[in-house]
Amino acid sequence: LAKTTQPISMDSYEGQEVNITCSHNNIATNDYITWYQQFPSQGPRFIIQGYKTKVTNEVASLFIPADRKSSTLSLPRVSLSDTAVYYCLVDMVAYSGAGSYQLTFGKGTKLSVIP
């Protein structure tokens, strides 16, 4: 599975847009890019997923350039409640169970929103 690299931590003031970039140089043709959010002492929660170009939902946007070697999670106008760890994952489409399987969460990016 492709591994990812993302910043260990980021700080932002309330109301600002936050962009977290993830590098995945070895992403495979069948891999999707997925972001999860984790609050302290809680399980990770799915935020957004994409394959190419741009995906937007009610929580965030995901920008993926044509070469797919990186992606950027964009959180508009963050609030204190957005303080969390954000994980970038790459994952094979519709994994069938043949061969080994390992979804790697990595260490994530700790986002701290400052009042």
Added chain:
Amino acid sequence: DADVTQTPRNRITKTGKRIMLECSQTKGHDRMYWYRQDPGLGLRLIYYSFDVKDINKGEISDGYSVSRQAQAKFSLSLESAIPNQTALYFCATSDLASGISTDTQYFGPGTRLTVL
């Protein structure tokens, strides 16, 4: 009611004791997972099960065993607990049949285990 529940939520035990962590889900998903999380290390996969008759080792299965009693239940056991198994343990579920393109996972609230 929560879709994925874990019991107990907190547990303190002694070295050498047998411990079982339980996970139940009401999402109707076929796939279930156990992860552990240590400070600064993200989540690491221990075991996973794609259906009731399927059990697979993950990245760090040594010292752990699992049982998939039913579609809705997946238990993690530490046969003889040791201090370096002190961690936060998460159960998760997913279901390709939902039509989502990849394994979007839904996590339980976690079990904080301390081995003295």
